[in-house]
Amino acid sequence: MKCQRLLYLLMLNFACSTQERQEPALLFVPDDLEVTLWAESPDFYNPTNIDVDHRGRVWVTEAVNYRDFRNSDGHMVHENGDRVMILEDSNGDGKADKSKVFVQDADLRSPLGIAVVGNQVIVSCAPHILIYTDENGDDLPDKKEIFLTGFGGRDHDHGLHAGVMGPDDKWYFIVGNAGPHEVQDKDGWTLRSGSVYNEYTPYAQENIPNQKSDDGNVYTGGLVIRVNPDGTGMEVLSHNYRNAFEVAVDSFGNMWHSDNDDQTASCRTTWLMEGSNAGFFSATGERTWQADRRPGQTVPLAHWHQYDPGVLPAGDIYGAGSPTGIVRIEGDELGESYRGMLLSADAGRNIIFGYHPKLKGAGFPLNQREAFISSVQIDNTNYIWHEVEEDDSKWFRPSDIAVGTEGALYVADWYDPIVGGHRMMDKVGHGKIYKIHPKSKKLSAPNLEFGHLDGLIAALKNPAIHVRAQARKKLLEKGAEAIPSLINLLEDPNPFFKARSIWLLAALGQIETVSSYLSHQNPALALTAYRALSQQDASNLLQYAQQALSSSHPILKAEVAISLRDHSWELSKPLFFSIIDDFDGEDPWLLHALGIGLKAHREIVYPLLLNHFDTNNPEKWPISLSKLVWELHPTPSARDLAVRINSSHLSQEERMESMTALAFIPTQEAADLMRGYYENSDLSRQSMAQWWLQFRKTNEWSAYLGDWESPTAQLPTEEPELLTQKEVLLDTTSTESTRESAIQFLASSTQGRLHLVQLAIGEKLSKEEKERAAEELHAEISLPVKSLLAHHFPIHPSRKLEEARVVKVKASKEEGKILAIRHCGVCHSVGEIENEIGPDLRQIHQKFSRKGLIEAILEPDAAVGFGSETYLVELENGAILYGMLLSSGPVVTVLESNGKRHLVPAEKIKQRKQLRHSLMPDPAWMDLSETEIAHIAAYLMGV
Numbered sequence: 001m002k003c004q005r006l007l008y009l010l011m012l013n014f015a016c017s018t019q020e021r022q023e024p025a026l027l028f029v030p031d032d033l034e035v036t037l038w039a040e041s042p043d044f045y046n047p048t049n050i051d052v053d054h055r056g057r058v059w060v061t062e063a064v065n066y067r068d069f070r071n072s073d074g075h076m077v078h079e080n081g082d083r084v085m086i087l088e089d090s091n092g093d094g095k096a097d098k099s100k101v102f103v104q105d106a107d108l109r110s111p112l113g114i115a116v117v118g119n120q121v122i123v124s125c126a127p128h129i130l131i132y133t134d135e136n137g138d139d140l141p142d143k144k145e146i147f148l149t150g151f152g153g154r155d156h157d158h159g160l161h162a163g164v165m166g167p168d169d170k171w172y173f174i175v176g177n178a179g180p181h182e183v184q185d186k187d188g189w190t191l192r193s194g195s196v197y198n199e200y201t202p203y204a205q206e207n208i209p210n211q212k213s214d215d216g217n218v219y220t221g222g223l224v225i226r227v228n229p230d231g232t233g234m235e236v237l238s239h240n241y242r243n244a245f246e247v248a249v250d251s252f253g254n255m256w257h258s259d260n261d262d263q264t265a266s267c268r269t270t271w272l273m274e275g276s277n278a279g280f281f282s283a284t285g286e287r288t289w290q291a292d293r294r295p296g297q298t299v300p301l302a303h304w305h306q307y308d309p310g311v312l313p314a315g316d317i318y319g320a321g322s323p324t325g326i327v328r329i330e331g332d333e334l335g336e337s338y339r340g341m342l343l344s345a346d347a348g349r350n351i352i353f354g355y356h357p358k359l360k361g362a363g364f365p366l367n368q369r370e371a372f373i374s375s376v377q378i379d380n381t382n383y384i385w386h387e388v389e390e391d392d393s394k395w396f397r398p399s400d401i402a403v404g405t406e407g408a409l410y411v412a413d414w415y416d417p418i419v420g421g422h423r424m425m426d427k428v429g430h431g432k433i434y435k436i437h438p439k440s441k442k443l444s445a446p447n448l449e450f451g452h453l454d455g456l457i458a459a460l461k462n463p464a465i466h467v468r469a470q471a472r473k474k475l476l477e478k479g480a481e482a483i484p485s486l487i488n489l490l491e492d493p494n495p496f497f498k499a500r501s502i503w504l505l506a507a508l509g510q511i512e513t514v515s516s517y518l519s520h521q522n523p524a525l526a527l528t529a530y531r532a533l534s535q536q537d538a539s540n541l542l543q544y545a546q547q548a549l550s551s552s553h554p555i556l557k558a559e560v561a562i563s564l565r566d567h568s569w570e571l572s573k574p575l576f577f578s579i580i581d582d583f584d585g586e587d588p589w590l591l592h593a594l595g596i597g598l599k600a601h602r603e604i605v606y607p608l609l610l611n612h613f614d615t616n617n618p619e620k621w622p623i624s625l626s627k628l629v630w631e632l633h634p635t636p637s638a639r640d641l642a643v644r645i646n647s648s649h650l651s652q653e654e655r656m657e658s659m660t661a662l663a664f665i666p667t668q669e670a671a672d673l674m675r676g677y678y679e680n681s682d683l684s685r686q687s688m689a690q691w692w693l694q695f696r697k698t699n700e701w702s703a704y705l706g707d708w709e710s711p712t713a714q715l716p717t718e719e720p721e722l723l724t725q726k727e728v729l730l731d732t733t734s735t736e737s738t739r740e741s742a743i744q745f746l747a748s749s750t751q752g753r754l755h756l757v758q759l760a761i762g763e764k765l766s767k768e769e770k771e772r773a774a775e776e777l778h779a780e781i782s783l784p785v786k787s788l789l790a791h792h793f794p795i796h797p798s799r800k801l802e803e804a805r806v807v808k809v810k811a812s813k814e815e816g817k818i819l820a821i822r823h824c825g826v827c828h829s830v831g832e833i834e835n836e837i838g839p840d841l842r843q844i845h846q847k848f849s850r851k852g853l854i855e856a857i858l859e860p861d862a863a864v865g866f867g868s869e870t871y872l873v874e875l876e877n878g879a880i881l882y883g884m885l886l887s888s889g890p891v892v893t894v895l896e897s898n899g900k901r902h903l904v905p906a907e908k909i910k911q912r913k914q915l916r917h918s919l920m921p922d923p924a925w926m927d928l929s930e931t932e933i934a935h936i937a938a939y940l941m942g943v
Helices: 002-017 299-303 453-460 465-489 495-507 511-519 523-536 538-548 554-563 569-581 588-612 623-632 635-646 652-663 668-680 683-696 720-730 736-746 750-761 767-777 783-792 803-807 813-824 850-858 930-941
Strands: 033-040 047-052 058-062 082-088 098-105 113-117 120-125 128-133 143-149 160-165 171-175 181-184 190-194 222-227 235-241 247-249 255-259 267-272 316-319 323-328 342-346 351-355 369-374 398-403 409-413 432-438 870-875 880-887 891-896 901-905 909-914
Touching: 047 409, 047 465, 058 113, 058 120, 082 120, 098 128, 113 465, 120 160, 128 160, 143 181, 160 247, 160 465, 171 247, 190 235, 222 255, 235 255, 247 323, 255 323, 255 342, 267 323, 267 342, 299 316, 342 398, 351 398, 453 465, 453 495, 465 495, 495 511, 495 523, 511 523, 511 538, 523 538, 523 554, 538 554, 538 569, 554 569, 554 588, 569 588, 588 623, 588 635, 623 635, 623 652, 635 652, 635 668, 652 668, 652 683, 668 683, 720 736, 720 750, 736 750, 736 767, 750 767, 750 783, 750 870, 750 880, 767 783, 783 880, 803 850, 803 930, 813 930, 850 930, 870 891, 880 901
Parallel strands: 047 113, 047 398, 113 160, 323 398
Antiparallel strands: 033 432, 047 058, 058 082, 082 098, 113 120, 120 128, 128 143, 160 171, 171 222, 181 190, 222 235, 247 255, 255 267, 267 316, 323 342, 342 351, 351 369, 398 409, 409 432, 870 880, 870 909, 880 891, 891 901
């Protein structure tokens, strides 16, 4: 038998050797493109961000020392700080052959951004933006300066991200919601931004929502700032993100970003409007979307507050993921069909999405998404993937994408089996960089010359972003000498090149030439001209606005509305009403632009709107007027909104829209009107009015509803005897017997056990007392509480589950479905089950490998999702709540593991303690076996 098997193997090997072997694809890309593994470790490790310099070299920020307090189990460490690396293909064979360290710095801990402009290297690493200058060209920094500082999120995914120099020669930086951010520019102007989110980290300050910046505005969560190259003139362009990893600024001045979700399959890619509120938190940052979500609202739209006035349209909400780098292709090097494509990397989905932005009205819906680059074959956005032990196709974690000087794409790959939860499993910090280029032609890095005009124009046309920035700087230094060449560039068929010329001509004083483009048939060029003139000649803004409004382009009208937001009302009023005349009530981007522009004038504009539309009957408002009142919700509109809510001539949708607008008016009159609906309306309006009253009593109407009691507003109370026994344990003079009796009493109820946890955290119990308490704690029936107890007391499940045994199981999806619904559906959305205490598991296969998912189930505390952190909240009456915080500020919302929400006035909270534990219990406490976990993983992964 052994001889027969050996013969069989020999024949099989011979057969294989005579056939052409098909190598597995490095990555799946369009048919006319191909992929090269351009560089990989040990030339660099853990790449977070990349940029390309004028020599075609790729610069890499590493995060080897990434969150050591969570990843202390043997991964690589750079004791002297993280590094910035330079990679080069010196012989032109299409692969990197040189690698060198530019800088290693103790101030670099998990830097998340890099930009290289000439001899300056700008590195984003919270709390600082650092500028390293190489003055002698030896690829080593001669000078280091802190450009700006005060950003939250040190060593954190949700901190300070990459900067990019825009076509206006200003820096654009984006930050996540790991605040607080308190940043002062070189003029002394201070930005303050915060939110309800507080994630455990040894570096963090308490994140504080509802802070005012020096301009009087409240900026929330993550945001985009723009600042001059000298650090002056900082301004906030858009805010209220969760964790947008990068902002792409194209040559027209458009901003694009992809924002991470709260583990609810709601990631998005969005075109950003200046002055916009992107809608992740409440406007002040004191409440999460879960706290604000109203009955009947879908999760993806509620997640970005798309049902609320004053919020930017979300763009493409595409589902689960972890979006990272983003860039727009502006040249033809890959082929003309790729010109203008927006590329958005998503590390969670093992993919880089491609978009062809198409203007619709005054904005970009981004509804043409495709799987442009991926490690897993995709058909109609569904994974075609089968897990096998040696499969590492889902280790592709694209952290960034950049365009090289030759027009090829460079993709940085973090390369790890998991993403999210601030963890990594790959202990050696392996990383890769892929190069994507055409099959039909070889792309070679150009020899760029910055010493003469022709060379500078060629560099201005280069596909690499910061090569263009370097050329712009040199062209501005040339002054009038550069104007003829820039005028000639306006004849180029590529509109991106024309746009770059427009910005420069405006900066060089060629106002007449630039203003002629305000009426250009291409809306992108007209928009560019208006933006350039607004920055370079703001004193004549009204003149340019008037010219722009003669255009038929809605996006230009929206830009005018936004630009007039800080202008004189009397002078800008006719222009606003000209825009309003062109608003049909259907364009959400133009509506939001008008909301931004008119926000400061909302109270005085309302009677003017009624007069303009010539109507005194709220039931007969045209749709454009009703939408404007909804967006602006001015105080004087309350009575008219009440008429619409009561009208039998309007649809249910129109009445509920008016009720929403009323609920956003922070006045006694609005609160009284809503209260009247609750007391006197039909059932549908009464139900919604009750919701608004319960909700608004905890925030904007708290001062107006003091005597109104919600039927569900009762807070839990504590029994006196329990508090008495707790005091025994707090008293260091108590005898051993009385302490033992107190421990037994507290250990007999769930509330008492939470008090014991609080005492254990405060080190008020001895080791022996914890051991005695443990004997009673096994009786706890709440699994999240039982799992919490196990962190502080020596109670253990009957057996330890082992990952190696789970992986070996031949799993069944059918059995896994039954088990997942039974065990996971208590807190998560699974199959047809809808639950939102934990992350939505229906798209988890698009984000995790099987191995990564199994680890997440076995070790739920190892990677707690940002926003899912748990707290012990002690009330003034002694009761303790254990759950997640959905809101902070004047009212704190606590979500318990059973789905119950508690709205607690801040003055009724004695103390709160953030924990490092997940609400999800260890699966051993759920009596799950390795086989059952394997079945659940098979079902959730779909394999």
